[in-house]
Amino acid sequence: MNNPILSVDHLSKIFVLHRTFLGGAAASVKAIDSVSFSIFPGETFGLVGETGCGKSTLARTIAGLYQPTDGKVLFKGHNLHAPQEKHNSIVFKRQIQMIFQDPYASLNPRMTIRDIIEEPLSIHKLAKGKEKEARISSLLHQVGLNAEYGSRFPHECSGGQRQRVGIARALAVNPELIICDEPISALDVSIQAQVINLLEQLQTELGLTYLFIAHDLSMVRHISTRVAVMYLGSLVELAPTEELYSQPLHPYTQALLSAIPIPDPAIEAHRNRILLPGDIPSPLDPPSGCKFHNRCRYAMPICQKISPELTATDLNHYTACHLVK
Amino acid sequence: MPVLLEVRDLSVTFHTYAGTVLAVNNVNFSINQGETLGIVGESGCGKSATAQAIMGILPQPPAEVINGHIYLNTTELTALSEKELQQIRGKKISMIFQDPMTALNPVLTIGLQIAEMFMQHQHLAHQDALRLAEKALQSVDIPAPKARLEQYPHQLSGGMRQRVMIAMALACQPQLIIADEPTTALDVTIQAQIIDLLRSKNQNSGTSIILISHDLGVIASLCQRVLIMYAGEIIESAQAIDLYHKPAHPYTYGLLQSVPRPDRKNQGLLSIAGQPPNLFSIPSGCSFGPRCPYAMEICRQKPALLPIGEQHFTRCWLAHPGSPNRQKLLQGGLLIK
Amino acid sequence: MKPTPTAFHSTPFPQEPLSTSLATGTSYWQDAWRRLRNNKLALAGLIFILLITLAAIAGPYFSGYSYADQDLPEANQPPSSVHWFGTDNLGRDLLTRVLYGARISLSIGVAASFINLTVGVLYGGIAGYAGGRIDNIMMRIVDILYGIPLLLYIILLMVVLGPGLLNIFLALGLVYWLGMARIVRGQILAIKKQEYVLAARLTGASPARILMRHLIPNSIGPILITTTLAIPEAIFTEAFLSFIGLGVSAPMASWGVLASEGVVSLRSYPFQLLYPALAISITMLSFNFLGDGLRDSLDPRMRK
Numbered sequence: 031m032n033n034p035i036l037s038v039d040h041l042s043k044i045f046v047l048h049r050t051f052l053g054g055a056a057a058s059v060k061a062i063d064s065v066s067f068s069i070f071p072g073e074t075f076g077l078v079g080e081t082g083c084g085k086s087t088l089a090r091t092i093a094g095l096y097q098p099t100d101g102k103v104l105f106k107g108h109n110l111h112a113p114q115e116k117h118n119s120i121v122f123k124r125q126i127q128m129i130f131q132d133p134y135a136s137l138n139p140r141m142t143i144r145d146i147i148e149e150p151l152s153i154h155k156l157a158k159g160k161e162k163e164a165r166i167s168s169l170l171h172q173v174g175l176n177a178e179y180g181s182r183f184p185h186e187c188s189g190g191q192r193q194r195v196g197i198a199r200a201l202a203v204n205p206e207l208i209i210c211d212e213p214i215s216a217l218d219v220s221i222q223a224q225v226i227n228l229l230e231q232l233q234t235e236l237g238l239t240y241l242f243i244a245h246d247l248s249m250v251r252h253i254s255t256r257v258a259v260m261y262l263g264s265l266v267e268l269a270p271t272e273e274l275y276s277q278p279l280h281p282y283t284q285a286l287l288s289a290i291p292i293p294d295p296a297i298e299a300h301r302n303r304i305l306l307p308g309d310i311p312s313p314l315d316p317p318s319g320c321k322f323h324n325r326c327r328y329a330m331p332i333c334q335k336i337s338p339e340l341t342a343t344d345l346n347h348y349t350a351c352h353l354v355k
Numbered sequence: 356m357p358v359l360l361e362v363r364d365l366s367v368t369f370h371t372y373a374g375t376v377l378a379v380n381n382v383n384f385s386i387n388q389g390e391t392l393g394i395v396g397e398s399g400c401g402k403s404a405t406a407q408a409i410m411g412i413l414p415q416p417p418a419e420v421i422n423g424h425i426y427l428n429t430t431e432l433t434a435l436s437e438k439e440l441q442q443i444r445g446k447k448i449s450m451i452f453q454d455p456m457t458a459l460n461p462v463l464t465i466g467l468q469i470a471e472m473f474m475q476h477q478h479l480a481h482q483d484a485l486r487l488a489e490k491a492l493q494s495v496d497i498p499a500p501k502a503r504l505e506q507y508p509h510q511l512s513g514g515m516r517q518r519v520m521i522a523m524a525l526a527c528q529p530q531l532i533i534a535d536e537p538t539t540a541l542d543v544t545i546q547a548q549i550i551d552l553l554r555s556k557n558q559n560s561g562t563s564i565i566l567i568s569h570d571l572g573v574i575a576s577l578c579q580r581v582l583i584m585y586a587g588e589i590i591e592s593a594q595a596i597d598l599y600h601k602p603a604h605p606y607t608y609g610l611l612q613s614v615p616r617p618d619r620k621n622q623g624l625l626s627i628a629g630q631p632p633n634l635f636s637i638p639s640g641c642s643f644g645p646r647c648p649y650a651m652e653i654c655r656q657k658p659a660l661l662p663i664g665e666q667h668f669t670r671c672w673l674a675h676p677g678s679p680n681r682q683k684l685l686q687g688g689l690l691i692k
Numbered sequence: 693m694k695p696t697p698t699a700f701h702s703t704p705f706p707q708e709p710l711s712t713s714l715a716t717g718t719s720y721w722q723d724a725w726r727r728l729r730n731n732k733l734a735l736a737g738l739i740f741i742l743l744i745t746l747a748a749i750a751g752p753y754f755s756g757y758s759y760a761d762q763d764l765p766e767a768n769q770p771p772s773s774v775h776w777f778g779t780d781n782l783g784r785d786l787l788t789r790v791l792y793g794a795r796i797s798l799s800i801g802v803a804a805s806f807i808n809l810t811v812g813v814l815y816g817g818i819a820g821y822a823g824g825r826i827d828n829i830m831m832r833i834v835d836i837l838y839g840i841p842l843l844l845y846i847i848l849l850m851v852v853l854g855p856g857l858l859n860i861f862l863a864l865g866l867v868y869w870l871g872m873a874r875i876v877r878g879q880i881l882a883i884k885k886q887e888y889v890l891a892a893r894l895t896g897a898s899p900a901r902i903l904m905r906h907l908i909p910n911s912i913g914p915i916l917i918t919t920t921l922a923i924p925e926a927i928f929t930e931a932f933l934s935f936i937g938l939g940v941s942a943p944m945a946s947w948g949v950l951a952s953e954g955v956v957s958l959r960s961y962p963f964q965l966l967y968p969a970l971a972i973s974i975t976m977l978s979f980n981f982l983g984d985g986l987r988d989s990l991d992p993r994m995r996k
Contacts, residue, residue: 080542080543080544080545081513081542188630188631190630191630218397218398218569218631219397219569219570219571219610219613219614220397220609220610220613220626220627220631221626221630221631222613223612223613223614223624223625223626223627224626224627226624226626227624227626245542245543247543247617248572248614248615248616248617249615251615251617252615252622252624272620275617275618285544286543286544287617288547289543289544289546289547290543290572290617291546291547291550291570291572291573291575291576292572292575292576292616292617292618293571293572293574293575293599293611293614293616294575294599294600295575295576295578295595295596295599296596296599296600297575297618298572298575298576301576303547303551305547305548305551306544306548308498309512309514309515309545310512310542310544310545312512
């Protein structure tokens with residue numbers, strides 16, 4: 031196994047919502063709770079979870095948009111957020127790029143497509159004049175758009191086309207790791223497949239590594255090499271894709287997978303779903319011990335008191351559950 | 356089973372500054388009592404406009420129902436006045452929307468909003484209505500219903516709010532519920548709960564359900580019959596089993612191929628080429644033609660809905676008696692190469 | 693209908709040319725202009741502003757009089773074909789004086805806009821983007837200054853600085869940007885969490901670049917509206933100051949000066965107050981109507 035390209039080490043992020051008069055925290059949300067995992071070059075690391083699980087916060091912290099409250103993010107061994115590494119971090123930050131969910135909000139409505147793609151090239155002085163124009167055209171071509179699109183404005187493009195522009199913008203600085211934060215959930219079904227196929231093709235062509243965050247579990251299964259499941263800020267299970275989907279060990283993962291509707295009425299008619307009671311608790315007031323214990327059908331007394339650690343049950347299969355040791 | 360709702364020749368246009376759009380183009384379908392019908396399509400296909408036309412809540416202008424009749428049992432909805440329609444809405448037909456936050460009034464308590472249904476349709480007094488409201492919350496499995504009556508929408512989670520909407524929709528025991536993307540904004544575990552709830556209401560109370568969604572999985576888990584809409588038209592209609600196992604329209608086939616399966620290993624995703632149609636300039640002939648890998652010369656003419664099996668219709672020339680591919684289609688779906 | 697022999701031959705549709713393959717959308721500005729055109733009051737306001745600007749620039753050359761030409765025998769003449777607005781108590785042609793007054797008022801409008809667009813936008817932009825403590829401090833300063841009516845400041849400043857057009861510019865410059873700063877800060881707060889801003893940050897864009905290329909261009913709507921609506925306030929301020937003797941002084945012909953001269957002879961020669969008063973009112977109304985119209989037409993929610 032080669033070295034990971036990205037390592038997250040006991041990462042935590044707390045958002046303070048209200049401060050007391052003297053500056054202490056009166057109400058806060060622990061969006062990420064001591065999360066650790068590694069991503070290896072060339073793989074697609076899938077991250078799934080429902081509302082409040084912290085996957086978006088995790089994505090943004092890794093990308094550098096938030097400062098961690100605790101723990102580290104190591105990119106190729108270098109701490110991304112350490113102040114002394116500042117001059118390095120700009121170079122590294124370029125190597126991590128992000129594709130966003132909302133194709134309507136991720137492009138500046140006042141800039142042409144060409145200007146949007148040109149911006150990263152300008153900032154990093156990657157090309158000039160004719161060479162720059164050529165690079166912009168080639169990027170557009172690479173994502174399946176005609177060079178003609180350069181003079182368009184975002185509102186003149188469809189959702190799928192905008193998303194392609196977002197990908198082109200991310201590719202402009204030759205990144206190594208791309209964080210895909212729900213890149214297709216706002217697109218029509220028939221366009222989603224187009225974009226996913228494009229992402230897979232680019233991965234092969236350019237040797238990219240993806241952190242793929244989504245709530246569409248079927249799509250995650252299709253594209254990922256390994257998958258991690260999050261619940262209320264904690265990582266509850268991590269395994270190679272096929273193993274996770276065929277043999278989920280954590281009760282939450284089991285319920286999650288059984289909840290996915292399958293596009294086949296014959297199968298659906300005979301399914302026994304695991305229906306979780308109640309709602310997802312609010313991250314403002316999470317349950318004690320194992321955060322899933324109040325909805326878990328296997329809950330034991332220890333689950334309420336002690337939060338389970340992520341431990342390996344098998345080669346590469348990690349679970350955070352007292353049942354599984 | 357007797358027919359509950361019948362939609363005949365419905366056409367709806369939208370007048371915009373950029374032109375006139377034919378959002379719903381000659382749509383015909385019906386739903387029986389106790390049946391669950393799914394309407395599938397992507398954005399712009401006309402499914403929401405159809406639902407709103409049935410409820411009579413299309414904003415006219417800019418919308419205009421230029422043709423069509425809608426019958427509920429024997430009553431013609433399209434001939435009713437607004438006042439008469441108000442008697443039907445909530446009482447005989449109810450609607451559930453995608454975003455419960457905007458469908459619920461943020462400044463009224465939950466109890467009041469549900470009680471309003473009873474006061475309006477059953478002319479009950481305030482206290483009696485509140486009591487029934489509590490019962491309604493119980494029937495949708497909301498814990499601590501009495502306390503909920505006093506709460507406001509923003510204090511509830513998305514799943515809870517959707518349950519409240521369902522409670523409101525079911526309050527006066529309507530014969531038909533139209534659910535327009537009711538679970539699109541919900542987490543998958545909550546979605547499963549809501550679908551389960553709708554299914555039990557259908558099975559226990561015999562309430563018919565029209566479920567509108569772009570999610571083929573959700574449709575498969577609830578609907579007995581399915582309609583596929585594209586560019587304002589119904590392009591395929593079938594029993595759910597037939598639609599998913601033997602799709603007869605290239606668009607349906609493309610949709611099914613482009614949706615990854617959660618229960619199968621990684622297989623290639625086939626996507627549908629091109630973009631959704633520009634409603635301002637729908638091509639003459641088959642509206643799916645420009646994107647269709649099976650397009651033929653005759654597809655420059657608009658196909659009619661042709662029968663391809665039991666209760667199975669497709670708007671495609673491939674199903675025409677003169678088409679050499681009709682046999683393959685009949686036998687088992689679109690496996691033409 | 694019998695199909696032709698080749699009817700079922702595989703014949704793919706031609707690829708659509710790019711220009712027709714997207715929905716005919718109108719741009720932000722085209723849509724806004726169309727909506728504005730339909731607003732009769734706003735359109736009337738815009739036309740009036742254009743007319744009076746034209747008249748202010750070119751008019752005095754055509755009138756044949758200057759604002760200071762006295763003609764005592766012709767004093768206090770009512771409107772006639774020779775003097776369209778009549779004359780004042782020193783025989784000066786009132787129309788010419790009103791047009792000169794227009795120059796003063798409009799230049800005040802320009803000055804106020806300039807201050808708003810530079811100091812106001814930058815101050816609000818920096819506060820909004822920086823957030824946290826910097827934003828807190830900057831906006832508390834604004835709040836404190838805002839606590840006292842701007843007119844009071846201006847009066848105090850004019851008492852200290854003395855009368856004169858340049859001093860009015862200075863006084864306005866010191867306090868007239870506060871409203872714009874607040875508006876811009878609010879707008880920036882709303883859009884800085886947008887994904888395209890995050891994308892720019894991730895690309896490595898500097899805060900200055902983000903402010904100038906992303907945040908401020910997308911706040912043009914509220915900026916334009918606020919600028920338009922700030923102008924009538926500035927015009928009124930100058931007129932008021934001149935009216936009470938703190939602004940421009942005679943013989944310069946500001947509308948406020950004309951009004952204060954006209955008030956004296958209100959009973960006998962009402963037209964001497966009427967014209968300057970009308971000028972002030974209609975100009976202010978025009979800017980207000982235009983500003984309201986812009987607000988409606990630039991509101992993204994009302995987009996058709």
